[in-house]
Amino acid sequence: MNDGETLGDRTSAEKTTARVVVIGVGNLYRRDDAAGLLVAQRLRQEAPGHVTVMELEGEPTALLEVWKDARAVVLIDAVFSGAEAGTIHRLDAQAGAIPQELFRYSTHAVSVAEAIELARALGQLPPKLVVYGIEGKDFSAGVGLSPEVEGRLAELTERVLQELLDATEAEA
Amino acid sequence: MKNRTIKVDALARVEGEGGLYVKMRGDTVVDVKLRIYEPPRFFEAFLRGRDFREPVDITARICGICPIAYQMSAAQAMERICRVKVEGQLRALRRLIYCGEWIESHALHVYLLHAPDFLGYESAIHLAQDHPDIVKRALELKKIGNELMILLGGREVHPINLRVGGFYWVPTRKDLEPLVEKLKWAREAALETVRLVATFPFPDFEQDYEFVALRHPDEYAITEGRLVSNKGLDIDISEYDEHFVEEHAQHSTSLRSHIKERGAYFVGPLARYSLNFDKLSPLAQQAAREAGLGPVCRNPFKSIIVRSVETVYACEEALRIIEEYEMPDKPAVEVQPRAGTGFGCTEAPRGILYHRYTIDIDGIILDAKIVAPTSQNQEIIESDVDYFVRQNATLPDDKLTWLCEQAIRNYDPCISCSCHFLRLHIERE
Numbered sequence: 001m002n003d004g005e006t007l008g009d010r011t012s013a014e015k016t017t018a019r020v021v022v023i024g025v026g027n028l029y030r031r032d033d034a035a036g037l038l039v040a041q042r043l044r045q046e047a048p049g050h051v052t053v054m055e056l057e058g059e060p061t062a063l064l065e066v067w068k069d070a071r072a073v074v075l076i077d078a079v080f081s082g083a084e085a086g087t088i089h090r091l092d093a094q095a096g097a098i099p100q101e102l103f104r105y106s107t108h109a110v111s112v113a114e115a116i117e118l119a120r121a122l123g124q125l126p127p128k129l130v131v132y133g134i135e136g137k138d139f140s141a142g143v144g145l146s147p148e149v150e151g152r153l154a155e156l157t158e159r160v161l162q163e164l165l166d167a168t169e170a171e172a
Numbered sequence: 173m174k175n176r177t178i179k180v181d182a183l184a185r186v187e188g189e190g191g192l193y194v195k196m197r198g199d200t201v202v203d204v205k206l207r208i209y210e211p212p213r214f215f216e217a218f219l220r221g222r223d224f225r226e227p228v229d230i231t232a233r234i235c236g237i238c239p240i241a242y243q244m245s246a247a248q249a250m251e252r253i254c255r256v257k258v259e260g261q262l263r264a265l266r267r268l269i270y271c272g273e274w275i276e277s278h279a280l281h282v283y284l285l286h287a288p289d290f291l292g293y294e295s296a297i298h299l300a301q302d303h304p305d306i307v308k309r310a311l312e313l314k315k316i317g318n319e320l321m322i323l324l325g326g327r328e329v330h331p332i333n334l335r336v337g338g339f340y341w342v343p344t345r346k347d348l349e350p351l352v353e354k355l356k357w358a359r360e361a362a363l364e365t366v367r368l369v370a371t372f373p374f375p376d377f378e379q380d381y382e383f384v385a386l387r388h389p390d391e392y393a394i395t396e397g398r399l400v401s402n403k404g405l406d407i408d409i410s411e412y413d414e415h416f417v418e419e420h421a422q423h424s425t426s427l428r429s430h431i432k433e434r435g436a437y438f439v440g441p442l443a444r445y446s447l448n449f450d451k452l453s454p455l456a457q458q459a460a461r462e463a464g465l466g467p468v469c470r471n472p473f474k475s476i477i478v479r480s481v482e483t484v485y486a487c488e489e490a491l492r493i494i495e496e497y498e499m500p501d502k503p504a505v506e507v508q509p510r511a512g513t514g515f516g517c518t519e520a521p522r523g524i525l526y527h528r529y530t531i532d533i534d535g536i537i538l539d540a541k542i543v544a545p546t547s548q549n550q551e552i553i554e555s556d557v558d559y560f561v562r563q564n565a566t567l568p569d570d571k572l573t574w575l576c577e578q579a580i581r582n583y584d585p586c587i588s589c590s591c592h593f594l595r596l597h598i599e600r601e
Contacts, residue, residue: 029214029233059237061280061314114297121300122307141214 020051020167021070022160025058025077025112032085032136032149035156036076039132042157043164051164060115067119072128072167074160077112078149079133085148086135088156093120093129128167132160192557192576199565204558206550206580216540224250224509224535225336231527231542232331237280240273240321241520242542243334244395245527249516250336252410253531254507261500262338263395265324268493269331270394270518271486272320275358277521278441278479278486279317281584282365283310286476289578290372306368309361313483316358320351320490338504348494355494359487363459366480370463378470379559381552382434383443386519392451392485393444394519400447402468403434409517412526418543429548436551439523440583441478442469456485472556472582479584509535520545522584546585553583 024040026033040055047053056062058077067073079089081099091098097120098113112131119125134156137146145153195203215234219227227246232239244266251258258266283306284296293299300307323343325331333340384405386397399415400406407415418429431437449457449467460481469478509531516527523545530539560579564572 027233029218060284061276061311061318064311065315065318114295117297118300118307121297122304122311 019071020164021054021066021072022047022051022074022164023054023056023063023066023076025056025063025075027057029141029143031138031140031142032134032145033078033139034143035078035134035136035145035149035153038145039076039153039157039160042153043160046157046161047164048168050168058112058115060118063112063115064119064122064124067126067129068124070126072170073126074130074132074163074167075112076132076134076156076160078136078139080136080139081133083135085137085146086152088152088159089131089133089135090159091131091133093125093131094127098131128170130163132156132163192580194557194561194576196561196565201558201561201565204554204561206554206557216542219529219537219540222537224253224529224531224537227527227529227537227540228334228336229332232334234542234544237277238273238520238522238525239331240270240325240334241518241525242527243331244270244518245516245525245542246529247334247336247516248396248518249514249527249529250531251505251507251514252516253512253514253529254336254510256337256505256507258338258505261498262342262503262505264493264497265339265342265500266334267391267395268490269321269324269334271490271493272317272324274317274394274486274521275362275483275490276314276317276321277584278483279310279314279365281521282369282476282479282483283307283313285584286479286581287369287372289574289581290369290374290476309364313358313361313365316351316354317486319354323347323351335504337507338500338502340503342500342503344499345497348497352491352494355487355491359484359491362480362483362487363455366459366463366477366484369476369480372476374471374473375560376471377473377556377560377563379556381438381443381470382431382436383446384431384437384439384524384548385444385447386517386524387448388451392448392453392489396518399517399524401431401437402447405431409515409526412515412517413528416526416543416548418547428550429543430551436555437548438552439545439548440475441482441521441523442472442475443523444519445469445478445481452481452485453488455488456481459484472579475582475584509533513539522546523548546583549583549585553580553585556582 022040022043024036026036028034028037037055040053044053054066093116098116134149134152136149193205194201215231219230228243231242231246234242288295288299291299296307321331324333326333382401382403384399384401386393387400388397398406399409399412405415415432416429417432446468463477465474465477511531511533513528513530517524525545526543528541529537531537557576557579560575561572564575
C-alpha cells in the first residue's frame with residue numbers, strides 16, 4: 001500500500017490515484033445496462049476500505065484517466081453477446097484484445113472495449129485490468145433489471161469482491 | 173440493370189448506435205432512411221408528476237456527453253416559468269461549465285470519431301497505434317474540458333451541482349486558478365487542432381441548408397439567445413412550437429423535426445458558426461480564416477474545422493470568465509414555483525436542445541417536451557446521404573458505405589439522446 005494516498009475514499013468524487021479500483025459502468029435508465037452501477041453500489045458497503053469504488057458511464061477518457069494511475073482495476077458492465085441473460089463473463093485485458101462486439105450497448109461512441117484497446121495502443125493499460133460482463137437482455141429506456149440479471153447480481157458482487165481481495169493480496 | 177445489395181450491421185463512431193438504410197436500383201438512389209428504433213418518450217413520461225426541480229438532474233442522464241446542455245435547458249425553462257433571472261457571475265459560471273462541455277465533446281468528436289475518417293483509419297485505436305501523440309493531445313484536451321465540468325458540476329458525467337436558480341456550490345477565485353494554465357495550454361492545443369484538421373482532404377460538397385442557431389447580441393450564443401436562421405427565422409424560444417413541428421416517420425420511432433413553412437433544417441456547429449461568425453473572438457476568427465474558412469461554411473465535412481475553431485473559442489471564453497470572476501454572495505437565486513409553461517433552449521455541442529415544461533402551482537410537472545439536436549438534424553442527414561450517394565453512385569460498395577458513414581458522422585449525431593439502438597443497412601437492388 002502506498003503511503004500518502006487517499007484511502008477509503010468511497011464517495012463519488014473520483015480519485016485517480018487509487019491503486020485498487022472497482023468501476024461500475026452503465027446507465028441507470030437503460031434497464032439491464034444499470035447492472036454494473038448496481039454492483040458498484042453494493043460494493044460501496046462491502047469492499048475493503050482501501051478499494052476505491054466508482055460509478056461511471058463508460059466515458060472513455062475518464063476510464064483512461066483512472067486506469068493511468070491504477071495498479072489493479074476491476075470493471076463491471078452489462079454486455080450483449082447472445083448468451084443466456086444473466087451469464088457472467090470474465091475477461092482479462094492483459095490476456096488479449098477484448099471482443100468489441102460484447103459492449104455494443106455503450107451510450108458512448110467509444111465503448112469500454114474500445115477504451116481498453118485505446119489504452120493498450122497508448123501503453124496506458126494498468127498492470128491488472130479485469131472486466132466482468134453480465135449478459136443483459138433488455139437495454140430499452142427505463143428503470144429496473146430483468147429478473148435473469150437481477151438474480152445474478154449477488155453472485156457477481158461476490159466474485160468481484162474475491163477478485164478485489166486477490167488483487168489486494170498481490171499488492172501487499 | 174444490375175442490382176446489388178449491401179448490408180452493414182454497425183454504424184461505427186457515432187454516439188450511441190446509429191442506423192442508416194440506403195436502397196439503390198443500379199446506380200440510382202431509391203430511398204434513404206435514417207432508422208431510429210428507440211421508443212422516444214420515456215423521459216418525458218418519466219418526468220410527469222415529478223417536482224420542477226428534478227428535471228435538471230434526471231434529464232442529465234439522457235446523454236453522457238452533453239449533460240450540461242440538458243441541465244441548462246431544463247433549468248432555464250423552469251426559471252422562465254417561475255420568473256427568475258439568473259444573472260451576473262452565476263450566469264457566467266453556467267457559461268463556463270458549458271464551455272467545458274463544448275471542449276470535451278468537440279475534442280472527442282474531432283479526434284476520436286471524425287479525424288480517423290479523413291486520415292483513413294478504421295478507428296481511433298488504429299489512429300493511436302500510428303499517431304499516439306495526436307491521440308494523447310486529444311485526451312489531454314478533452315480532460316481539461318472534463319476538469320471544468322468536474323469542478324463546477326461535481327463530476328463530468330451527470331454533474332450534480334447544477335440546479336434551478338444556479339448551483340448548490342460555487343467556487344472561489346482560488347478554486348478556479350489551477351485551471352488557467354491548463355486552459356492556456358488547451359487554447360494552444362485547439363489552435364494546433366485547427367491547423368491539423370485544415371490539412372485534411374475535403375470532398376467538394378455543399379447544400380443550400382437552412383441553418384438554425386441561437387443568436388445573442390453580446391456573445392457567441394451558448395446558453396441563451398433568439399432562434400434565428402439564414403432564411404428569415406428570428407423568434408423568441410417561446411415561439412418554437414409555432415414554427416417547428418415534430419413528426420413520426422414510419423421507419424423510425426424517433427421524432428423528426430422540420431420548420432413548418434420550409435422543411436428540413438440544420439443545427440450544430442456549422443449553423444452556429446455561419447450565423448454568428450461576427451460574435452467569435454478575433455483569435456477564433458483568425459484561426460478560421462487561416463484554415464481557409466469564410467464567415468459562412470456550408471460543407472458539412474468541414475464541420476471538423478468548425479468544431480476545432482469553437483474549441484479555441486471555448487478555451488478563450490473560459491479564460492475570460494475565470495479572469496473576470498468574482499465569487500457571488502449566494503450560489504443560487506431563490507425559486508418559488510408558479511403555475512405555467514416555460515421554455516429552455518441552449519446550444520448543446522451538437523446544436524440547439526429545446527425543453528418545454530408545464531408545471532402547476534405546487535411545482536409538479538404536468539407536461540414535458542424535449543427535442544434533441546440529432547432528431548432535428550435527421551432530415552438533413554438523410555438528404556446529405558441521398559445527395560452524396562447520387563454523386564458517388566458508381567463507387568464500389570465498401571467505399572460507398574464508408575462515405576455514407578462519414579456523411580453521417582459530420583453531424584456528430586448523438587443517437588443516444590434521440591434513441592438508442594440502431595443498425596446500418598445499405599441495399600442495392
